[in-house]
Amino acid sequence: MKRTPSYYLQLGFTLLICAFMLVPVLMSVTAGVTENYFKGISSGLTLRWVQEVLSIYSDTLWLTLKLALATLAVNLLVGVPAAYVLARSKSRWARLFEEILVLPVAIPGLAIALALIIAYGGVQDLRTSWLFILIGHVIYTLPFMVRAVVAVLHSIDFRQLEEGASSLGAGFLRRFFDVIVPNCRGGIVSGALMTLTLSVGEFNLTWMLHTPLTKTLPVGLADAYASMRLEISSAYTLIFLVMLLPLLLATQWNGHRRKAQARPAVQTPAPVAKGVTS
Amino acid sequence: MKYTLSGRWLRGEQSARLLLLLLPVLIISAAFFLLPLARLLVISFEGDQWGANYWQALTEARYLSSLIDTLLLSVSVTLVTLAISVVCGLFLARNEFAGKSLLVSLLTFPLAFPGVVIGFLVIMLGGRQGLSAELGLMLDGTRWTFAYSIAGLFVGYVYFSIPRVLLTVIAAAEKLDYQLEEAARSFGASRYRIFRDVILTGLKPALLASGAICFATSMGAFGTAFALATDINVLPMTIYTEFTLGANIAMAAALSILLGLITWLVLFLARMLSGADASPAA
Numbered sequence: 377m378k379r380t381p382s383y384y385l386q387l388g389f390t391l392l393i394c395a396f397m398l399v400p401v402l403m404s405v406t407a408g409v410t411e412n413y414f415k416g417i418s419s420g421l422t423l424r425w426v427q428e429v430l431s432i433y434s435d436t437l438w439l440t441l442k443l444a445l446a447t448l449a450v451n452l453l454v455g456v457p458a459a460y461v462l463a464r465s466k467s468r469w470a471r472l473f474e475e476i477l478v479l480p481v482a483i484p485g486l487a488i489a490l491a492l493i494i495a496y497g498g499v500q501d502l503r504t505s506w507l508f509i510l511i512g513h514v515i516y517t518l519p520f521m522v523r524a525v526v527a528v529l530h531s532i533d534f535r536q537l538e539e540g541a542s543s544l545g546a547g548f549l550r551r552f553f554d555v556i557v558p559n560c561r562g563g564i565v566s567g568a569l570m571t572l573t574l575s576v577g578e579f580n581l582t583w584m585l586h587t588p589l590t591k592t593l594p595v596g597l598a599d600a601y602a603s604m605r606l607e608i609s610s611a612y613t614l615i616f617l618v619m620l621l622p623l624l625l626a627t628q629w630n631g632h633r634r635k636a637q638a639r640p641a642v643q644t645p646a647p648v649a650k651g652v653t654s
Numbered sequence: 655m656k657y658t659l660s661g662r663w664l665r666g667e668q669s670a671r672l673l674l675l676l677l678p679v680l681i682i683s684a685a686f687f688l689l690p691l692a693r694l695l696v697i698s699f700e701g702d703q704w705g706a707n708y709w710q711a712l713t714e715a716r717y718l719s720s721l722i723d724t725l726l727l728s729v730s731v732t733l734v735t736l737a738i739s740v741v742c743g744l745f746l747a748r749n750e751f752a753g754k755s756l757l758v759s760l761l762t763f764p765l766a767f768p769g770v771v772i773g774f775l776v777i778m779l780g781g782r783q784g785l786s787a788e789l790g791l792m793l794d795g796t797r798w799t800f801a802y803s804i805a806g807l808f809v810g811y812v813y814f815s816i817p818r819v820l821l822t823v824i825a826a827a828e829k830l831d832y833q834l835e836e837a838a839r840s841f842g843a844s845r846y847r848i849f850r851d852v853i854l855t856g857l858k859p860a861l862l863a864s865g866a867i868c869f870a871t872s873m874g875a876f877g878t879a880f881a882l883a884t885d886i887n888v889l890p891m892t893i894y895t896e897f898t899l900g901a902n903i904a905m906a907a908a909l910s911i912l913l914g915l916i917t918w919l920v921l922f923l924a925r926m927l928s929g930a931d932a933s934p935a936a
Contacts, residue, residue: 393738494694628759
């Protein structure tokens with residue numbers, strides 16, 4: 377294709393937008409390792425702020441990890457079987473239930489959190505426990521897991537695979553774990569990555585559901601932004617980005633891998649978190 | 655023979671076992687989503703008169719202006735994001751050059767950033783010690799700040815909407831039928847007509863779907879406004895203040911129901927209109 381002026385105009389615009397996405401992140405990262413941000417980078421590089429964040433906020437890191445893994449465990453345990461049932465059943469009830477199941481994605485997290493507090497806020501043991509946040513995260517991420525797996529199941533003829541296995545004498549559990557699960561591994565991986573990414577960054581629900589003793593990383597970030605000096609806020613953001621990075625890389629890798637091996641019949645949604653997040 | 659036997663057997667086992675597999679999700683959904691939502695709905699009608707909270711939300715100036723401001727902000731964020739994404743998305747889908755996949759990665763990696771972090775990034779750009787303040791000091795000696803006004807929210811919302819919308823537009827643009835454009839060109843259609851009637855029409859389902867998600871996300875976004883601590887009362891902030899400071903739980907519930915209805919309805923309509931699946935999970 378010939379490189380016309382219009383080509384360079386569009387390239388320039390795209391690069392400009394890219395700079396808009398990138399520059400604030402780079403500024404934040406540098407601020408997090410700069411001795412004194414107001415004097416600039418000439419004041420020297422340091423890991424002092426990162427250490428300080430780790431000493432003040434390390435419990436938020438652990439809780440965030442714990443929550444993300446627990447959310448993932450619940451989603452795998454209950455979401456994958458549910459997806460199988462929903463993909464298999466043709467009844468109107470199954471369709472209705474599927475709609476209800478994905479509803480939390482269409483409703484702002486704040487409203488869901490408010491509903492949870494109104495319903496269960498009075499139960500002190502639950503209200504002050506990290507399990508209260510876990511409930512919120514599961515409600516919010518479960519639709520992504522179920523949809524990712526249902527999409528894969530719809531794209532393969534799993535009934536035939538299953539009948540084949542059954543005719544060879546495989547019992548139900550055997551069929552589920554040896555036929556269904558391996559065949560929708562791609563969807564499970566997408567759903568799992570989405571679950572982890574969403575849970576680690578969840579703020580809308582978590583801010584409402586947390587207590588002073590159950591602060592997650594994004595909650596701690598909001599805290600730091602409001603009360604700490606810029607370098608500490610930046611260092612904290614840096615730690616968050618470092619935590620998110622493996623998930624982002626894995627998501628991209630998973631996307632490429634699945635695009636590359638995409639058999640014509642297998643079309644699954646790109647593993648991107650297109651939810652009503654933030 | 656064996657095949658048909660097993661087929662019948664498969665049908666026979668169905669109901670009970672399938673229900674058992676679905677049961678945990680049924681319980682979780684009912685107990686922690688449907689029941690709380692029902693309670694929220696009931697509480698939103700509590701008060702002196704039936705439905706008084708909703709009447710108040712739609713007539714009293716501070717609630718109404720919060721609702722209208724949020725709607726206007728979300729609509730403009732959606733339009734600007736769509737425009738940016740169509741230009742970048744078409745360009746990226748149609749041209750091959752070195753470093754393209756890196757460029758796409760850089761444009762879309764903030765997808766997973768939560769709203770609070772984006773609020774902080776806006777402060778980095780337009781806050782009191784931000785980039786634009788430095789620039790202003792250099793150029794006319796005053797600190798240019800925009801982070802704490804509605805412009806800051808606008809910039810933040812566009813920032814977090816671009817990755818989502820762009821990915822959808824690129825995917826849709828790659829599937830466009832180039833022959834349609836060739837045909838239009840051979841019939842003498844102008845570049846503008848081709849863009850409007852062929853390209854935009856082809857992208858329409860994707861634009862509707864991703865635009866609806868962008869709008870719904872902006873309506874419900876809370877973290878960015880929270881981090882920027884602006885005096886602009888977007889609806890989620892109003893709900894939050896009613897709940898915490900005002901302890902007016904019934905009002906907060908009514909506003910939440912209104913907000914949820916708006917976002918759900920927009921996503922639902924987009925799904926109907928685009929024919930494609932506009933639900934955010936797809």
